[in-house]
Amino acid sequence: MVRIQQYEHTLKVLLAHHEISGPVDTLADQAAQRAQKLSGQTLGQLANLLFGSFVVPEGFERELLPEDKTPTDRASFARGFRMTMQSEQLAQTKLAVQELVDLRNELVHHLLARFNLGDEQGCTDAIAYLEDSYLRIDARYQELRGWMWTMHKAAEAMASLVQSEAYLDLLFNGINPDGSFEWSHTGIVRALRTQVQTLAGDNWVALETVKAQMLAHHPDQTPQKYRSGTWQQVLSESGEFDLEYRRESHTAPKKPWVRLRPERPLRSGAKERKPPGRGPITPLMDQINGPQ
Incomplete structure (x- = not known):
């Protein structure tokens, strides 16, 4: 049961932090506010949220700053992390998490009814069942920790990028x-x-x-x-x-x-011209070596 609680806690942390969006003056409090909303959710409800916004099919798009809900008089920002999967892998992952939800409910509500803990054989069977359940729960927990680690590393990379001269050049x-x-x-x-x-x-x-x-x-x-x-x-x-x-x-x-x-309106039949600009800078080694 401790492992299940660890899974639920980690899942709530992931769901509270994997997306932020809105006016910049609201961003600092968003994770705490979302964590408060998630605190009363069941594992089944958390799983639905997980597959609705984080573990998603390839090509998934989610508008974090819809025009009709984003104020125009303040600066806004959005960032989100996703774990994308092909359809077959996604279906298998959903099934595995649903089995975890079912297992959690079985352990909480039906364990005592399933085994006769008044005799030695019943206790032996219950211990074996709990050990097997732990392995199944731990597999999902390690999977979730892997997603968290990936999100953490992506956040670190993003933080490094936004502090770089290249990013500031792009932004400004x-x-x-x-x-x-x-x-x-x-x-x-x-x-x-x-x-x-x-x-x-x-x-x-x-x-x-x-x-x-x-x-x-x-x-x-x-x-x-x-x-x-x-x-x-x-x-x-x-x-x-x-x-x-x-x-x-x-x-x-x-x-x-x-x-x-x-x-000047585009003349009828005229092709739209490519926006004027500059191409990539030729790498220094290419300039030194010249054409091959």
């Missing part, structure tokens, strides 16, 4: 770990859109003015971060801005002006 700058990106997703283009919109709306504004605002508000967003030599290159390649050169007088040098590019 739109640069993938291999160095590739689409201009529309980059931090520099998002910041440029904001500054141009703030300074001029849909009208033209001098690029020098935009650059001054970028330096003041987004000093880390530079063309060089995105493998570009100039601001004009970023503006032109992104496809999100119009760029033209003007003179203040006939003798003055031309200076660049920029505006947000108006949306």
